[in-house]
Every structure is written in structure tokens, then in C-alpha cells.
Amino acid sequence: MNMETKSGVPLQLSASSLRIGGQAEIILCASLFYFRIPRALWRERMEQVKAFGYNAIDVYFPWNYHERAEGSWDFTGERDAEAFLQQAAEAGLWVVARPGPYICSEWDGGGLPAYLYAKPEMTIRSADPAYMAAVKKWYERIIPLLAKYELNRGGTVLCVQIENELDFYDCPDPAAYIAALRDLAIEGGIESPLIACAGQGGLYEASGLVDGVVPTCNFYPNDRDPAFEAKAASYERRLAEMDVPLMVTETNRSHFLLRRLLSCGAKLVGPYLQVSGTNFGFTNGTNNWGDPLAFMTSDYDFHGMISPEGHVRKEAYEGRLMRRVIRNYGNALAEAATAPADGIASIDGGKPAGGSLLERQLELVGGGHLLFLANVGETAETVALRLRQQGEAVIPQATRLQSIPSRCAILPVDVPLETWGAEGTLRYATAELSDVFRAAGRTVMVFHAELGQEGEISLALGQAATLLEARNMNANGVQAQTHAQEQAQDQAEAGEILLTFRAEAGRQAACTLELADGQTLVVIGLERQDALLLHGIEEDGSLAFEQEQAYDLEPHELNIGWSAQVLQPTESMSEASPTALVEAEFLEEHGIYRGFAWYKANSGAPADADVQGLLILQGSDAISLYADTAFIGTCTPGGGSRFLPSGGVGGNCELTARVEIWGHTNFDDARLPGLRLDSMKGLRGITAVSGIQRLTSNWRVLRVGSRIADPALLGAACDDSDWAFVSFGGWLSPDHPAFEYYRRRFTASGKADSFTLQFKGIQSLAHVYVNGVSAGHVNPFDPYLDITAHVQPGEETLVAVFLERVLGLPAGEVTLYEGSAARNWQLSACGEEELLAHAQRHEADAAPSELPIALAAGGTAWLYGSLPEEARDIPGGWRVEAEGSGMKLTVLLNGTIVGRLWTAGGAARPVFSGGDQRSFYLPGAWMREPGNGLAILLEAVEAGETSQLERLIFTPVGLPAERNSGEG
Structure with missing residues (x-):
């Protein structure tokens, strides 16, 4: 494959470097997503990223955020991607642009428009012509925009990523697909390098290894994985063979891990989601982060540097410190080659009992090395390093070196002081060098060590040095004052200096040396927390510190005027006339891609039928089911089926299913139908179950040794009279895995027209055949499993199951649900705009209310809140926590959905992931003058229980915490 970077392009890649405009750089790249942050705050977030050490941002461009329906495009207002790129250029941040077409990102459908799923002839994420024709329409809009903001055209777009973690997906031909995307990107004007990231390490599966597309890596290890360096370094070597550097386009957010990646030669390090955000509107995804299904929260936060509302977290200071360390070594580090640490050093005495590691080093251009001492354990430990290049010297010589858990210290060895314009060598330091300042004959070097620990710095200056001053620092191991100062002076004559200090909070250690050439060298030692807050070095060599940003996190009382309007829960919120359907069909087949929908149908059961329950077929995401006005329950089947008991429901009733598309899955997983990437929402039927047959007993069983099913053993012609009689899955087999045929007959009800099997508790794999047909x-x-198509009512039916079991795991209890399929279907729906219109229509009829508010099971209501004027006095807005039980909330602020929540507890509630499950964010930027209002759709979703919203707790955003100015 040809990885050669085009000449004349500002970004040039080689095995050992990433150059921008000819200058080697280390890129720290923070995810910053315009579609999760109010437009008014884009620039603020960019400035925060820059202030804390990052020189680049990566940004997805979600296709379905801009093509809201097929052929309907929107790049205005909050969706103005060009304005975002312009602001990034003005902020001086490089951009890694990621236009997909698939982006993942826990976003609705991974960015793919849901109308694609309703095209049965289309194979998504492949070179299929139908799919590529749709992608072309997207690329024709987004690619020229990215090209306009490339570096060589006055913008800051460094490179463009096509696709995303394709190696997680079963793409039939990655090379053909990636090549097709590459060609579209080039046709659209892209001249910058194209990249493709591997999510689970499959470079070919992710990029096709096609010419002109650079593979990159996404790593999500346990941050304390002791074997991680070996993995990362192996990819660095593989990519170096292609003459490109290791670029890590996604990884975890801790700078402990990012430092370890730096040690492995990474030239671009992109922790995912250092800047958090919010899934506004109906943009949440669903995925396999649960059991396996999970609903993504509106709050999108993996605890990176910047919170969704813009609060700076402690990890941000780690980012700034890491950038300062990188900047200190400049080009020498940016072009450094990674190598095993044992080439120059090792932990004395072998691997310690704890978690200390010395795995990698960077060989600096111009000489010298950086060692990376990491601790992946739980406790601190004292270690010593043996330096092979210094005659097997063991360091530290006069102090102790502590390895601290979740720290990766970057320690210099034999680094020429010429790096900073001085003579001599920094022989070694057990304290990290964080800052260097040089001006007017003075060089200031700032080192830091952990609180209470010692730092040791060895200098070979190559010239005589006069000790002018020492404060809280020892020179050559002797306190530098009075008579001791004279002793230190003698040793400084040869320019061999050993400095030690103890790191104490709020105390600077310093040593000032006057060199024979007239230059002054000042060495300062800080405690690590103080170093994190070091803002800079002044012209006179003094240090400027700042206070850590802290926020008022105490709830504030707001005098909110509440009112409520109880709704008819079975009524559609859409003003449009419903669509008549012959049978239940998925929502996407009717142009419904987000929001709520209402299916109405006749149960199909005779009036005198004893309906024992309702069976939802192929349903997703959140379905609340009613029979006439009786609430049956809410469920989240994940695209599968679900039986809801409903004793007392008569036949010939009207069924209503209120369905919410929580979000199309952003990740493909074969375990549930709703987790397939092209799965659709809604439901495919409801059965009024009038008969339940327990079929677990009396199956014929045959043990075999082949995984391949034999058709001769599946049909009616097979004589199974000599097979043993057992309960389903009950044969005790010595085989692992065990392959068994189970056969049983039942007589289908003559009054039913819908038949479904359930294998409750199955922990095996089963292929079911009915009357010999799969x-x-x-x-x-x-x-x-719906077997209706294979059953004749009133006739005997043969069920054969080819079962694969491992280690005797259960095969489950077998139940047959028989009943009447619902008929005479109608469908209506409403998205965000229609939901707002419904709220506005009912507000005039709302009655004064207050919290707590309770709803009977299945009830729905609008809760309106008129925010007081003082709510606008908090520029950052508010974080609001909801307390309650069994209640689902859809929250609108001034007409925009800012949060969807499902209060804790209850059997109906699915697993939630992705951020805070209890709260939502009211952006101050979206407050208006005058009058700010909340409209909250309440749904009582727990069957048999009253649901309650206890209270809403308002905490201000961005208010600084009061600091104690007194001594303490």
C-alpha cells in the first residue's frame, strides 16, 4: 500500500514524525462536538481546550443531524458546521474532521439516517451501489465544506477520517468500501491526508489498507493494564513499516494513560470526549452497554476535562502539565523514536512486587532519553533505577524515588542542556521537568515531585559554577548556606552538581548557579499540585500561579410557578390524521425517524375471549401498552418480543401502543434484533393471548456429534419412536459442547391465528424447525420466536429443535402463546416540533400545581414551569436533578428538548449508560428575555404502581465557589 503524503500538503507523515508546515508536532486532540454544545458556547469550549494543553480537536459530523429526512438538509443555526470550523480556525485549533458516514459516538444510529434502513435492497456500510449513492449525497455537502477549511486553504483541518471503527462491523469488503469513500472525498476536494481508525485493532478490516488512507488506532484499555505498552508498541512498529506514525484517534481520558501512549511513540493522542456535552432532542442512541441493551442518557459525559455544562475538572490540569512537559523538549521529543526502556535503564533488583513499570523510553533527537516510570498498582513503592549508559549507576544517589499509583513520571536521562540553549548535560532527574524559561542570560528550569517526596537532579555543566543561592534545596547533598556553602562551591568548580529537594505544598525549593560563561541557571523544585497550578514564568524568573477552578455546587431555591394538565394517555399527540395500515409496520417504513408514535388496533379477539395477556412482536424502543383505557405495562424488548400479562382484559378491545424511539443503535451487535445497526423501530404486531401451552415436558431427544443439522432428523418422516423421552434440554451429556435434537408435537388451537414460542431462561443456542421447515x-x-407462518390452526404441529449447549447450561422452559393477531391498524406520530405544539395547545388549560406530583399507572401529563427572572442571572444556566419513581420525563426548555430521563426503580426501566441518569442541563445561552418556561411530559410507566416526581433540584452552572481567604 502507498502511504506517501502528497507534497505541498501542510500535514506530512513519516514513521518518526508528524509535521505541520515542516514543524514536527505532538498533537493532543480533544473531542469537541458542536452538535452536543449550544452554538453560543462553541468558542468558550475551544478556549478551554486550548488553555489546558490541547492544540487540536476532533469533531464528528453526523449525517442525520443535517439530513433530517430524505432530501431535507439543514446547516443553519445550531447545525451550522461551517461556523464551527470558522471558530476553530479563529481559535487556532487544528481539526481532525470525522464526517463518517458512520460515526458511532453513542448518537442516534451512529449518524446514519434512519430512512436508509427502510430500503431493503441496500447494504449499509459497504460498497453497495445503492448505499454509496446515498453517501455521495452526504459527501457532496460535507466534503467541500471540510476542504474549504483545510490548512492549505486558510483553515485548520489537518486530516479527514472516513468511516469509523469499521473493524467492529461485518463489512463484506473493507478495501472496496474504503476505496470508494476515499474516491468520493478526493472528488470533493480533500487534499489533506485521509485516515481510517481501527476500533479493535484490525487495521485491514478498518481501512482495507488501501492506497491513500492512513490507518490509525483507537485504544480503550484498562488504564492500569500492565501489558498495554507492549500492545501499543506493536502497532507503532507495524505502522512504521508503512512509514506512518502511531496516531491514536481515540482512547481514554486519563493523562496517566496518555503519557503511557506518548512513551510508545504516539504522535497524535486523541482522548475521546475530554469535552462532554448533551444529547439534545431525540438524538440519543441505544447500544450494547447494558444487558445487553442500554439506553443512552441525554447527559453525555465520560468524566473528561470539561463537564457538559462547562465546568473545568481536575483532569484538565493534568492535560496542561502534560503539554508543558512536551513543549519543554520541543522538536527533540516531537521527532523522538520509541524503544524498550531496558536498552538504557531498568528497575534495580528486577520487577518490584507492586505495580511499577519501566517499559518504554523515547530517544530524543539530538541526544538524551526520556524514561516513563508508571505505576499500575494500588500502592506507592520505593524504587531505584539502574542506568546502563552511566556505568550501571543506581539512582537516586542521595534520596528515595517513589512510584505513585496512576502516575507516569517522565524522567530525563543524558539530555543535552543545549536543548534549552545552555551548555552541559542533564544527567538525570527523578523529578519531572515541567517548565523551562530562557531570557537575557538566565535559564530557569522547574522540576516537580509528589507531595512529601524527594527530587534529585544531576547536572554535568562542563564548566565551573558558582552557587549564588540555595533555598530549601541541597547542592551536592549539603545544605547550601554558611560553611556548607563553601563545601558545595568546591564541588561546583568541576560543574558536577547534584541537587535535591523535598516537595512540600506551597513551598518553592530553588538553587541559583552562576556559570563561568556568565549565564545564570536557576533550578526550582515544586510539589506536584503546585506545578499543576503553575500558570507561567515571569520575565524576572519568578513563578506565577493560579487557583484551581472550583464551583458552587449547592442547590439553589427557585420560585417556580408550576401548573399541570393531565392527558388522555391513549390519545395521539399528533394533529395529523392517522395512517391506516393493513398490518403493523416499522416506523421508518412510514418516514418516522425520531420521537413518539401511536399504534392503534382492534385486538382481533372475540368479545367472549379470555385474554390472558398481550404479546408484543418485534418491538422497540419504549412501548407503553393499553387495552381500551386499561394500562397493561411498559416494556423495552430491544427489537424482540415480550409477553405482558393482562388478566381481566376482554376481547374485541382497542389496543394502543405508545412507542418512543429512544434512539437507533449506534453499534452493531447480533445478540438482539434491535441492536443490529440497520434495525427499525416500532413493532410488527400484537397478539391477544387466549391460550398458553406449557411444552417443556416430553420431548424426544437424540444426541449427535456434529454441529451441522441433518434435515432427515427434522421433518415428519423421521421415526423418533426409539429416542428417549426427557424434558426439553434435560439430556445429561458428557459432550462439551453438546449437540442434540429435540422433537415434540402439539395441537394448535383452532381459534387462534397467532402462535409464538418462548424459551424462557434458555442459555443455549437453538435452531427451531416447524413441520420440517426452519x-x-x-x-x-x-x-x-413467532412460528405463525408454519402452523395450521387446529392441526398437529411438529417442533424440532437443534440445540447446542455448553457445560450443561439450561435450555429453558418452553411455552406456546396462542391467540388473535391485532388488526385494523392505525399509525400516527410526532417529533420534537409536534411535541412542542401539543404542549402549547394544552398549556392554557393547565391548573396550578406543585411538586411532588403523582400519576396513576399509565397516566400522562404536561407539567409546566415558569422560571423566575433570577434564573437568567446565572449565565451558565442550571443543572437540574430529578427525584422520583416510575416516571419518564421529556423536558423542553423554551421549545427545545434538553433532557429525557427515566427515574430510578421499577421492573420496566432499562439499563442507562453514557452519562448522568438523574439530571439534565438548562443552558444559560438558551435562556431568553422575557419569560423562560419548562414543559415536561410525564409518563407513569410502572404497571400497578403510582408514579411520582418528588422534586427537581436546581444547581447553578459556572458560579465560582466561595473561597476561605483566611489562614487555615
Whole structure:
């Protein structure tokens, strides 16, 4: 493959460097997503990123954020991607642009428009012509925009990523697909390097290894994985063979891990989501972070440097410190080659009992090395290093070196002081060098060590040095004052200086040396926390510090005027006339891609039928089911089926299913139908169950040794009279895995027209055949199977199951649900705009209310809150926590959905992931004058229980915490 970078392009890549305009750089790249941050705050977030050490941002461009329906494009207002790129250029931040077409990002559908899923002839994320024709329409809009802001055209776009972690997806031909995307990007004007990231290490599967596309790596290890350096370094070597550097386009957010990546030669380090945000509107995704299904929260926060509302967290200071260390070594580090640390040093006495590691080093250009001492353990430990290049000398010589958990100290060895314009060598330091300042004959070097620990710095100056002053620092191991100062002076004559200090909070240690050439060298030692808050070095060599940003996190009382309007829960919120359907169909097939929908149908059961429950077929995401006005329950089947008991419901009733598309899955997982990337939402039917047959007993069983099913053993012609009789899955087999055929007959109800099997509790894999014909597969996550197409009512039916079991795991209890399929379907829906219109229509009828507010099971209501004028006095806005039980909330601020929550507790609630499950953010930028209002749709979703919203707790955003100015 040809990885040669185009000549004349500002970004040039080689095995050992990443150059921008000819200058070697280390890129620290923070995710910053315009679609999760109010436009008024884009620049503020950019400045925060810059202030804390990052020189680049990566940004996805979600296709479905801009093409809201097929052929309907929007790049205005909050969706103005060009304005975002312009602001990034003005802020001086390089941009790694990621236009997909698929982006993942825990976003609705991973950015793919849901209308694609309703095209059965299309194969997504492949070179399929139908899919590529749709992608072309997206690329024709987004690619020229990115090209306009490339570095060589006055913008700051460094490179463009096509696709995203394709190696997680079963793409039939990665090379053909990536090549097709590459060609579209080039046709659209992209001249910068194109990249493709591997999510689980499959460079070919992610990039096709096609010419003109650079593979990059995404790493999400346990930050304390002791073997991580070996993995990262192996990819660095593989990429170096292609003459490109290791670029880590996604990884975890701790700078402990980022330092370890730096040791492995990474030239671009991109921790994912250092700047958090919010999934406004109906943009949340669903994915496999649960059991396996998970709903993504509106709050999108992996605890990076900047919170969703813009609060600076402690980790941000680690980012700034890391950048200062990188900047100190400049080009020498930016072009450094990674190598095993044992080439120059090792931990004396072998690997310690704790978690200390010395795995990698960087060989600095111009001489010298950086050692990376990491501690992946739980406790601090004292270590010593043996330096091979210094005659097997063991350091430190006069102090102790402590290795601290979750720290990766960057320690210099044999670094020429010429790096900073001085003579001599920094032989070694057990304290980290964080800052160097040089001006007017003075060089100031600032080192730091952990609180209470010692730092040791060895200098070979190559010239005589006069000790002018020492404060809280020992020179040559002797306190530098009075008579002791004379002793230190003698040793300084040869220019061999050993400095030691103890790191104490708020105390500077310093040593000032006058060199024979007239230059002054000042060495300062700080405690690490003080170093994190070091803002800079002044012209006179003094240090300027800042206070850590702290915020008022105490709730504030707001005098909110509440009112409520109880709704008819079975009524659609859409003003449009419903669409008549022959049968239930998925929502995307009717142009419904987000929001709520209402299915209405006749149960199909005779009036005198004893309906024992309702069975939802192929349903997702959140479905609340009613029979006439009776609430049956809420469920989240994940695209599978679900039986809801409903004793007392008569036949011939009207069924209503209120369905919310929480979000299309952003990740492909075969365990649940709703987790397939092209899965659709809604439901495919409801059965009024009038008969339940327990079929677990009396199956014929045959043990075999082959994984390949034999058709001769599946049909009616097979004589199974000599097979043993057992309960389903009950044969005790010595085989692991065990392959078994189970056969059983039942007589189908003559009054039913819908038949579904459930294998409750199955922990095996089952292929089900009905009357000799394959009816489908069953697994532990999707234990229902609709066999209606293979059953004749009133006739005997043969069920044969080819079962694969491991280590005797259960095969489950077998149940047959028989009943009547619902009919005479109608469908209506509403998105965000229609939901707002519904709220506005009912507000005039709302009655004064107050919290707590309770709703009977299945009830719905609008809760309106008129925010007082003082709410606008907090420029940052508010973080609001909801307390309650069994209640689902959709929260609108001034007409925009700012949060969707499901209060804790109850059997109906799914797993939530991705951020804070209890709260939502009211952006101050979206407050207006006069009058700010909340409209909250309340849904009581727990069957048999009253749901309650206890209270909403308002905490201001961005207010500084009061500091104690007195001594303490």
C-alpha cells in the first residue's frame, strides 16, 4: 500500500514524525462536538481546550443531524458546521474532521439516517451501489465544506477520517468500501491526508489498507493494564513499516494513560470526549452497554476535562502539565523514536512486587532519553533505577524515588542542556521537568515531585559554577548556606552538581548557579499540585500561579410557578390524521425517524375471549401498552418480543401502543434484533393471548456429534419412536459442547391465528424447525420466536429443535402463546416540533400545581414551569436533578428538548449508560428575555404502581465557589 503524503500538503507523515508546515508536532486532540454544545458556547469550549494543553480537536459530523429526512438538509443555526470550523480556525485549533458516514459516538444510529434502513435492497456500510449513492449525497455537502477549511486553504483541518471503527462491523469488503469513500472525498476536494481508525485493532478490516488512507488506532484499555505498552508498541512498529506514525484517534481520558501512549511513540493522542456535552432532542442512541441493551442518557459525559455544562475538572490540569512537559523538549521529543526502556535503564533488583513499570523510553533527537516510570498498582513503592549508559549507576544517589499509583513520571536521562540553549548535560532527574524559561542570560528550569517526596537532579555543566543561592534545596547533598556553602562551591568548580529537594505544598525549593560563561541557571523544585497550578514564568524568573477552578455546587431555591394538565394517555399527540395500515409496520417504513408514535388496533379477539395477556412482536424502543383505557405495562424488548400479562382484559378491545424511539443503535451487535445497526423501530404486531401451552415436558431427544443439522432428523418422516423421552434440554451429556435434537408435537388451537414460542431462561443456542421447515433461531437474549407462518390452526404441529449447549447450561422452559393477531391498524406520530405544539395547545388549560406530583399507572401529563427572572442571572444556566419513581420525563426548555430521563426503580426501566441518569442541563445561552418556561411530559410507566416526581433540584452552572481567604 502507498502511504506517501502528497507534497505541498501542510500535514506530512513519516514513521518518526508528524509535521505541520515542516514543524514536527505532538498533537493532543480533544473531542469537541458542536452538535452536543449550544452554538453560543462553541468558542468558550475551544478556549478551554486550548488553555489546558490541547492544540487540536476532533469533531464528528453526523449525517442525520443535517439530513433530517430524505432530501431535507439543514446547516443553519445550531447545525451550522461551517461556523464551527470558522471558530476553530479563529481559535487556532487544528481539526481532525470525522464526517463518517458512520460515526458511532453513542448518537442516534451512529449518524446514519434512519430512512436508509427502510430500503431493503441496500447494504449499509459497504460498497453497495445503492448505499454509496446515498453517501455521495452526504459527501457532496460535507466534503467541500471540510476542504474549504483545510490548512492549505486558510483553515485548520489537518486530516479527514472516513468511516469509523469499521473493524467492529461485518463489512463484506473493507478495501472496496474504503476505496470508494476515499474516491468520493478526493472528488470533493480533500487534499489533506485521509485516515481510517481501527476500533479493535484490525487495521485491514478498518481501512482495507488501501492506497491513500492512513490507518490509525483507537485504544480503550484498562488504564492500569500492565501489558498495554507492549500492545501499543506493536502497532507503532507495524505502522512504521508503512512509514506512518502511531496516531491514536481515540482512547481514554486519563493523562496517566496518555503519557503511557506518548512513551510508545504516539504522535497524535486523541482522548475521546475530554469535552462532554448533551444529547439534545431525540438524538440519543441505544447500544450494547447494558444487558445487553442500554439506553443512552441525554447527559453525555465520560468524566473528561470539561463537564457538559462547562465546568473545568481536575483532569484538565493534568492535560496542561502534560503539554508543558512536551513543549519543554520541543522538536527533540516531537521527532523522538520509541524503544524498550531496558536498552538504557531498568528497575534495580528486577520487577518490584507492586505495580511499577519501566517499559518504554523515547530517544530524543539530538541526544538524551526520556524514561516513563508508571505505576499500575494500588500502592506507592520505593524504587531505584539502574542506568546502563552511566556505568550501571543506581539512582537516586542521595534520596528515595517513589512510584505513585496512576502516575507516569517522565524522567530525563543524558539530555543535552543545549536543548534549552545552555551548555552541559542533564544527567538525570527523578523529578519531572515541567517548565523551562530562557531570557537575557538566565535559564530557569522547574522540576516537580509528589507531595512529601524527594527530587534529585544531576547536572554535568562542563564548566565551573558558582552557587549564588540555595533555598530549601541541597547542592551536592549539603545544605547550601554558611560553611556548607563553601563545601558545595568546591564541588561546583568541576560543574558536577547534584541537587535535591523535598516537595512540600506551597513551598518553592530553588538553587541559583552562576556559570563561568556568565549565564545564570536557576533550578526550582515544586510539589506536584503546585506545578499543576503553575500558570507561567515571569520575565524576572519568578513563578506565577493560579487557583484551581472550583464551583458552587449547592442547590439553589427557585420560585417556580408550576401548573399541570393531565392527558388522555391513549390519545395521539399528533394533529395529523392517522395512517391506516393493513398490518403493523416499522416506523421508518412510514418516514418516522425520531420521537413518539401511536399504534392503534382492534385486538382481533372475540368479545367472549379470555385474554390472558398481550404479546408484543418485534418491538422497540419504549412501548407503553393499553387495552381500551386499561394500562397493561411498559416494556423495552430491544427489537424482540415480550409477553405482558393482562388478566381481566376482554376481547374485541382497542389496543394502543405508545412507542418512543429512544434512539437507533449506534453499534452493531447480533445478540438482539434491535441492536443490529440497520434495525427499525416500532413493532410488527400484537397478539391477544387466549391460550398458553406449557411444552417443556416430553420431548424426544437424540444426541449427535456434529454441529451441522441433518434435515432427515427434522421433518415428519423421521421415526423418533426409539429416542428417549426427557424434558426439553434435560439430556445429561458428557459432550462439551453438546449437540442434540429435540422433537415434540402439539395441537394448535383452532381459534387462534397467532402462535409464538418462548424459551424462557434458555442459555443455549437453538435452531427451531416447524413441520420440517426452519422457523428461526433462539438465543438467551431473544428467547421468543413467532412460528405463525408454519402452523395450521387446529392441526398437529411438529417442533424440532437443534440445540447446542455448553457445560450443561439450561435450555429453558418452553411455552406456546396462542391467540388473535391485532388488526385494523392505525399509525400516527410526532417529533420534537409536534411535541412542542401539543404542549402549547394544552398549556392554557393547565391548573396550578406543585411538586411532588403523582400519576396513576399509565397516566400522562404536561407539567409546566415558569422560571423566575433570577434564573437568567446565572449565565451558565442550571443543572437540574430529578427525584422520583416510575416516571419518564421529556423536558423542553423554551421549545427545545434538553433532557429525557427515566427515574430510578421499577421492573420496566432499562439499563442507562453514557452519562448522568438523574439530571439534565438548562443552558444559560438558551435562556431568553422575557419569560423562560419548562414543559415536561410525564409518563407513569410502572404497571400497578403510582408514579411520582418528588422534586427537581436546581444547581447553578459556572458560579465560582466561595473561597476561605483566611489562614487555615
